[in-house]
Amino acid sequence: xxxxxxxxxxEIKECLRSKIIYxxxxxxxxxxxxxxxxxxxxxxxxxxxxxxEVRQNLSLALAFHMIAFWSMVLCGLIASGILxxxxxxxxxxxxxxxxxxxxxxxxxxxLAVMLISSISFVLFTTIFYxxxxxKAGQVNLNIIPGSFLLLINLFSIAVISFLSSxxxxxxxxxxxxxxxxxxxxxxxxxxxxxxxxxxxxxxxxLQTIHQLFPRLGAVQFLCGSFVNSMPSLDACLPAxxxxxxxxxxxxxxxxxxxxxxxx
Amino acid sequence: xxxxxEADNLIKQYGNNKALDQVSLRVQQGDIFGFLGPNGAxxxxxxKILLNLSFADSxxxxxxxxxxxxxxxxxxxxxxxxxxxxxxxxxxxxxLNFQAQxxxxxxxxxxxxxxxxxxxxxxxxERKKKIGTLSKGMRQxxxxxxxxxxxxxxxxxDEPTSSLDPIGIKEVxxxxxxxxxxxxxxxxxxxxxxxxxxxxxxxxxxxxxRIIKSGNKxxxxxxxxxxxxxxxxxxxxxxxxxxxxxxxxxxxxGSRIRxxxxxxxxxxxxxxxxVQHGGKIVSFTWVKESLEDIFFRLVKSExx
Numbered sequence: 001x002x003x004x005x006x007x008x009x010x011e012i013k014e015c016l017r018s019k020i021i022y023x024x025x026x027x028x029x030x031x032x033x034x035x036x037x038x039x040x041x042x043x044x045x046x047x048x049x050x051x052x053e054v055r056q057n058l059s060l061a062l063a064f065h066m067i068a069f070w071s072m073v074l075c076g077l078i079a080s081g082i083l084x085x086x087x088x089x090x091x092x093x094x095x096x097x098x099x100x101x102x103x104x105x106x107x108x109x110x111l112a113v114m115l116i117s118s119i120s121f122v123l124f125t126t127i128f129y130x131x132x133x134x135k136a137g138q139v140n141l142n143i144i145p146g147s148f149l150l151l152i153n154l155f156s157i158a159v160i161s162f163l164s165s166x167x168x169x170x171x172x173x174x175x176x177x178x179x180x181x182x183x184x185x186x187x188x189x190x191x192x193x194x195x196x197x198x199x200x201x202x203x204x205x206l207q208t209i210h211q212l213f214p215r216l217g218a219v220q221f222l223c224g225s226f227v228n229s230m231p232s233l234d235a236c237l238p239a240x241x242x243x244x245x246x247x248x249x250x251x252x253x254x255x256x257x258x259x260x261x262x263x
Numbered sequence: 264x265x266x267x268x269e270a271d272n273l274i275k276q277y278g279n280n281k282a283l284d285q286v287s288l289r290v291q292q293g294d295i296f297g298f299l300g301p302n303g304a305x306x307x308x309x310x311k312i313l314l315n316l317s318f319a320d321s322x323x324x325x326x327x328x329x330x331x332x333x334x335x336x337x338x339x340x341x342x343x344x345x346x347x348x349x350x351x352x353x354x355x356x357x358x359l360n361f362q363a364q365x366x367x368x369x370x371x372x373x374x375x376x377x378x379x380x381x382x383x384x385x386x387x388x389e390r391k392k393k394i395g396t397l398s399k400g401m402r403q404x405x406x407x408x409x410x411x412x413x414x415x416x417x418x419x420x421d422e423p424t425s426s427l428d429p430i431g432i433k434e435v436x437x438x439x440x441x442x443x444x445x446x447x448x449x450x451x452x453x454x455x456x457x458x459x460x461x462x463x464x465x466x467x468x469x470x471x472x473r474i475i476k477s478g479n480k481x482x483x484x485x486x487x488x489x490x491x492x493x494x495x496x497x498x499x500x501x502x503x504x505x506x507x508x509x510x511x512x513x514x515x516x517g518s519r520i521r522x523x524x525x526x527x528x529x530x531x532x533x534x535x536x537x538v539q540h541g542g543k544i545v546s547f548t549w550v551k552e553s554l555e556d557i558f559f560r561l562v563k564s565e566x567x
Contacts, residue, residue, distance in 0.1 A: 002364055002367065003364060003365050003367070006361055006364035006365060007365075010350060010353075010361055013352070013353075014350060014352065017352055089348060090346075090348040091348045091349070091350060093316060093344055093348050094344070094347075094348050094349070094362070094409070095365060096314070096315070096316060097314045097316065097337065097340070097342040097344075098337060098362070098365040098366055099334045099335065099337045099338045099365075099366065099367065100334070100365050101334055260318075262311075262316070262317045262318060263311070263316040263317065
């Protein structure tokens with residue numbers, strides 16, 4: 001465990017020296033400023049009165065999804081760069097020549113990715129809420145458990161990026177995780193929103209594919225829905241179970257491939 | 264017998280190229296063992312298999328009787344790669360601390376271990392410097408310092424003195440001899456033959472993935488003695504006559520003649536022949552076959 005932690009700490013130091021983190025961070029700051037743009041009070045759109053609470057929740061959910069998206073981007077970029085860099089610069093030789101299991105090496109790297117992306121996500125979400133609170137005078141704290149739930153998605157993106165980085169060129173590897181993430185969101189939209197479901201019933205085959213595809217989008221929508229109300233466990237479990245199972249299977253594959261790769 | 268390294272029939276193939284071809288080798292505990300071979304002979308592949316960085320197609324490698332594939336086999340091993348691979352942004356001290364943690368040295372002992380290692384290599388003043396700013400020689404010293412952490416029972420050194428100046432080479436040689444006296448087994452991969460000759464008690468020579476000879480340095484000699492004569496008046500016609508008379512290739516180079524003899528009594532006849540030709544002899548010496556001679560002889564005969 002000490003070696004895992006030592007590897008994670010070293011990786012965090014290395015990542016914090018990478019410029020890309022600060023570029024993504026700067027972009028995330030833009031979303032934080034959304035908090036300043038949320039209006040207090042009621043408004044009318046197309047002759048429909050939209051209450052202050054609805055507007056605030058909409059702002060919260062929108063900002064939450066944007067910050068979550070950029071956290072996924074950050075997570076994918078960091079995770080997909082780590083292993084290729086280690087192989088190219090052969091630095092991992094200095095670690096693996098020591099009494100360190102290859103799985104511990106990977107776990108240390110994953111821990112570092114998770115810590116950086118989770119901390120940045122929590123940090124930016126907190127700053128956003130602070131801005132929101134200053135402007136609106138109140139904030140819906142239901143989003144906090146939703147934010148924690150989103151860590152499952154971060155884990156999933158990290159392991160997908162690890163796996164793709166073992167096979168794909170360095171520039172393409174981060175795109176794989178993000179592509180699956182974006183596809184799963186797109187895939188989830190018709191199944192998630194009541195108004196779409198009322199006018200369109202997906203075929204049985206499509207429903208099966210939907211259930212079998214990594215349901216990162218479903219988890220993200222669930223997390224966002226915490227703003228309005230706490231979703232039921234029955235609604236959460238299938239999607240969460242799907243993502244956890246996928247993530248664990250991918251993680252075990254990463255370990256298996258890495259343990260059998262020659263350096 | 265207590266073996267630090269045991270390898271049995273190791274085979275490793277990259278495509279059509281056999282990097283290791285049925286390599287069997289034993290290194291006794293406490294030895295300084297030289298592993299010699301030209302570039303691409305399979306020296307580094309052998310070390311990589313010992314460290315489980317690369318996997319043999321067949322055969323077994325053990326370190327202190329533990330299968331080299333197991334993590335425990337690397338518990339007492341210090342490794343110096345041919346090219347040091349560093350996290351450049353770390354300071355020397357941070358890097359050594361990191362390595363100490365990987366080895367599993369207790370937190371309370373890390374500082375002392377790092378200090379000892381820095382002092383051994385005489386790089387205490389560099390401890391706060393970033394590795395990326397260090398010279399090539401200094402980086403090599405840092406790499407050696409990490410290999411020496413926790414006084415390993417087995418040191419695997421891949422070209423340890425490359426990039427070092429003569430003073431650095433002497434320092435490293437002294438450290439290795441000191442380590443050996445403490446019971447450390449040292450395995451040196453090198454093509455710097457003079458360095459290996461000075462430090463190693465036993466050697467193995469590998470070429471094209473096959474060990475062509477191993478044993479004590481003296482055992483590797485073909486027992487042929489070389490007569491080296493320095494003087495004046497060594498003409499080509501003298502050279503031709505010597506060659507014809509003794510059926511040996513002679514090496515005539517200006518004022519120096521070198522000839523390999525199996526019969527020591529031939530030396531007297533050579534002496535007389537030179538004097539009869541009007542040559543003057545300044546020195547007349549028997550030269551033992553050096554490791555370099557052995558190496559070239561064996562590798563050349565293997566290649567032909």
